[in-house]
Amino acid sequence: MNEFPLVIENLSFQYRSRPELAIEAVTFSLRQGEMLLVAGSSGCGKTTLARCINGLIPRSYGGTRQGNVLLNGKEVAEMSLVQVAQVVGTLLQDPERQIVASNVYNEIAFGPENLGLPRDEIMARVEQVLKRLKIEHLRNRDTFTLSGGEKQKVALAGLLVMRPSILLLDEPLASLDPASAHEALAVFRSLADEGASIVLVEHRVEDALAARPDRLLYMNAGRIQYLGQIDDLPPSIDHHQVKLPAQWVVRRAQQTQEFVLPVSAPAAEKDAEVLVAFEQVGFAYGPDLPQVLHNVNLQIRRGDMIAVLGPNGAGKSTLVKHAIGLLKPVSGRVLVKGKDTRELSVAQVARTLGYVFQSPTHMLFAPSVREELAFGPQNLGFSKEEIARNIRESVQTVNLAGFEEYPPLGLSFGQQKRTTIASVLAMQSSIMVMDEPTAGQDYANYTRFMDAMCHAEGTKKSLLSENFAATLFITHDIDLAVTYANRVLLVSNGTLLADGCPEEILSDFALLESCRVRPSSLLRLNLELLPKTGKFLPAEALVQYVA
Amino acid sequence: MLVSWKYRPRNTFIQRLDPRSRLIFLACVILSLTIPNIWDIRLIFPLFLLTLTLYLLAQIEWKDVRRAWLFIFFLIFFIVGLNGMLSGRGGPTSVMNDTSAPLFTLPVYFPGTTWGFSLEITLVRIVFAITQMTRMLSMAILALPLPYTMDPNIYGVAFRKMGVSDKVSFTMDLAFRFLPTLARDLSITIDAQRARGYEMDSLKGGIVARLRRLAPLIVPVTMQSTVTGEEVIDAMDLRAFGTAPRTWLKDLHFARRDYLFIALGVSIFVAFCVLKWGFGIGEFWIPPALVAGLN
Structure with a gap:
């Protein structure tokens, strides 16, 4: 076997449709059994580098490529896709995008079937991989019924069965809950220990550290800015671009003398006006189907900034769909401003509660941002003057002024997400509900987005507090709860396990573990400094409290 | 990611059949009605009873197929049936050139205006509509259970084989x-x-x-x-x-019942062709009793 299965020499690539180089003069090699973490913000060239390694460049993406990509000594451009597929196994960001077969066994067998291997060998390989990843119990399951973590293991099995010497993992943690992400990282580590060479592309460096990568390659504007040991990162690596452990951020902020005001949402008030009330709510999607919600009691009050945490499939989305009236409880009732949602249409509830779905592509349809934003208010019967005013204010609020005549589907993902927020702002609902507001965005973009939405300064309220009486967001990222929420709900198996202020709920690690939520370094540091700070703060704001 | 139909394994005669024999049988039924252009309800109705029996043998729960059936009923009754009754379109020449006396007249006018026309409904067109709907149902009732009773893992291999x-x-x-x-x-x-x-x-x-x-x-x-x-x-x-x-990892093998099932399908096709082209049976037919009753 080759000592360096992957060697990249002076690699540059320019897409046909773009004037600038996507990557420039990239050179590195990967040892057998080495795990290389590739990090950098959106547009730094990570994806282009991955496409050069798995052969999609130059096959599927046109442009000019210079330099060499050698797989076991052979230039990738001179290899057929069948040959590349047997050397490089690519795990895509979202396992849903990778799975093509309807059943787990067939999904794993898909690659070897395409290689035309004998039937006995395919079956032997599938059995071996099922065992290796400890997913034998999934073999007969339909792929679309799997949980996020299971889907990823099946997608990974579909690669391992091809016996590649290099694994290219493109942001593999993005769609997993924290516990599943941790399990996945342990599997990656063990594969590297067994001799696989791994390129792990991930902007959440803190999470990826659990897999103990051997080196970090940090990219910026298409070039390698740093390649070396992880615990020896130079200060030039911007902690706003990739997620670093909180202690590292504090150290860097100290070095660069970055000073952030200790601001966060004002504490939730327990006697504030109740806007939405869940009373003994139970729900199942059908009479023969299992119960998804069990006796949920909950009140959303004025001033609340609620983070809903819990594993995939816990019932978080089902819970919030009850608040908007998209689902009606089988038992108990949901009251929106005192009225039972069973007696209200969804449009009527929408006047009180605006719901931003996870994926903008499920919402956006209009030929211009202006028309997109007018859609909700028009449905609710606003006057033309009101609609014009609301659109004007909303685009300014989410920093989209000047984009009014642009087609929303032609905007970047972050801008699309802001368009969906603006479309709810324009409806002037009093409560904002967001399902995974940071999904599909990289660290730099989502922290900028959440800061823009939730950041309050001095006497100035945050954008969300200014425009909404209460906000509720579903998330897998515990740091969002630490940084922005004044109330946390923990949901598991359709039950509301805990409800209270972040400082109280997130300090109970046993409780968090039961909801597959893993404490982050920011949470641990905040808990350590809590006697001094009195409340949770973002990492940069903790600088002044660290001795 | 693609999702699958609401398939569930059932120990039924239909699901024990090889998917290829089911697809071939469906093709035979469609071709039997369309190639020799059969419009005789005396041939179509027994075929409908056969396909209905096969449907019932599949033992599909009504709640699984309720929506699909509502759509098909809407399509067949309101589009195919009404179109057949009102215009006779899509039917044989005898229906298209129908000159029989109308049973009643249906006025179709825009409300509050004199724009519109009167439709003359004849016995020929009513019988044609019933025949056409039975013909369509015979095919639909055979095709509809396929996604609910065929394992999604063998779709591809069935065609490959x-x-x-x-x-x-x-x-x-x-x-x-x-x-x-x-x-x-x-x-x-x-x-x-x-x-x-x-x-x-x-x-x-x-x-x-x-x-x-x-x-x-x-x-x-x-x-x-x-x-x-x-x-x-x-x-x-x-x-x-x-x-x-x-x-293709999954392999398919014909059993005796599959050969018999295909033979039944081919026999129906051959029989309908022979009846139509050999004996002239299969043209549009109206029960004489009905015609006599009207006269």
């Missing part, structure tokens, strides 16, 4: 699963737009206005489908699909 190429077979596999995926995306989009105050019942106005009101559903679903399609292609490319002759 009938001599279709690897690429086309897998395309058929993906196409079969496309419809439920579309339904899932549509349901998410409907929820997303309802949360913005959109109401399906507010689809008022002319065709253009209605289509404009449907844009909030059609555009996101189309975009989502395009994205899903591209994702599936990338995922297949990265796992070397289509670069070499493929091994």
Whole structure:
């Protein structure tokens, strides 16, 4: 076997449709059994580098490529896709995008079937991989019924069965809950220990550290800015671009003398006006189907900034769909401003509660941002003057002024997400509900987005507090709860396990573990400094409290 | 990611059959009615009873297929049936050139105006509508259970083993699963737009206005489908699909019952051809008793 299965020499690539180089003069090699973490913000060239390694460049993406990509000594451009597929196994960001077969066994067998291997060998390989990843119990399951973590293991099995010497993992943690992400990282580590060479592309460096990568390659504007040991990162690596452990951020902020005001949402008030009330709510999607919600009691009050945490499939989305009236409880009732949602249409509830779905592509349809934003208010019967005013204010609020005549589907993902927020702002609902507001965005973009939405300064309220009486967001990222929420709900198996202020709920690690939520370094540091700070703060704001 | 139909394994005669024999039998029934152009209810009705029996043997739960049947009933009764009764279109020459005395006249006028016309309903057209609906139902009742009673894992191999190429077979596999995926995306989009105050019942106005009101559903679903399609292609490319002759892990074998089932289908086709072209049986037929009753 080759000592360096992957060697990249002076690699540059320019897409046909773009004037600038996507990557420039990239050179590195990967040892057998080495795990290389590739990090950098959106547009730094990570994806282009991955496409050069798995052969999609130059096959599927046109442009000019210079330099060499050698797989076991052979230039990738001179290899057929069948040959590349047997050397490089690519795990895509979202396992849903990778799975093509309807059943787990067939999904794993898909690659070897395409290689035309004998039937006995395919079956032997599938059995071996099922065992290796400890997913034998999934073999007969339909792929679309799997949980996020299971889907990823099946997608990974579909690669391992091809016996590649290099694994290219493109942001593999993005769609997993924290516990599943941790399990996945342990599997990656063990594969590297067994001799696989791994390129792990991930902007959440803190999470990826659990897999103990051997080196970090940090990219910026298409070039390698740093390649070396992880615990020896130079200060030039911007902690706003990739997620670093909180202690590292504090150290860097100290070095660069970055000073952030200790601001966060004002504490939730327990006697504030109740806007939405869940009373003994139970729900199942059908009479023969299992119960998804069990006796949920909950009140959303004025001033609340609620983070809903819990594993995939816990019932978080089902819970919030009850608040908007998209689902009606089988038992108990949901009251929106005192009225039972069973007696209200969804449009009527929408006047009180605006719901931003996870994926903008499920919402956006209009030929211009202006028309997109007018859609909700028009449905609710606003006057033309009101609609014009609301659109004007909303685009300014989410920093989209000047984009009014642009087609929303032609905007970047972050801008699309802001368009969906603006479309709810324009409806002037009093409560904002967001399902995974940071999904599909990289660290730099989502922290900028959440800061823009939730950041309050001095006497100035945050954008969300200014425009909404209460906000509720579903998330897998515990740091969002630490940084922005004044109330946390923990949901598991359709039950509301805990409800209270972040400082109280997130300090109970046993409780968090039961909801597959893993404490982050920011949470641990905040808990350590809590006697001094009195409340949770973002990492940069903790600088002044660290001795 | 594509989702699958609501398939569940059942220990029934229909599900024990090889999927190829079911597809061949379906083709035989469709060809029996269309190639020799059979319009005689005396031939069509027994065939309908046979396909109904096969449907009942599949033991599909009504709640699983309720929506699909409502759609088919709507299509057959309101479009095929009414069209047949009112215009006779799509029927044999004797129906198209019907000159029999009308049983009654149906006035169709725009409300409050004198614009419109009167439709003359004849016995010929009523019998034709019933014949046409039975003909369509005979085929639909055989096709509808397929996605609910055929394992999604053998869609592709069923076509491959009938001599279709690897690429086309897998395309058929993906196409079969496309419809439920579309339904899932549509349901998410409907929820997303309802949360913005959109109401399906507010689809008022002319065709253009209605289509404009449907844009909030059609555009996101189309975009989502395009994205899903591209994702599936990338995922297949990265796992070397289509670069070499493929091994299909699942193998299919005909049993005795499959040969008998195919023989039954072929016999029906041959019998209908012989009856029509050899004996002239199969033209549009009206029960003489009905005609006599009218006279």
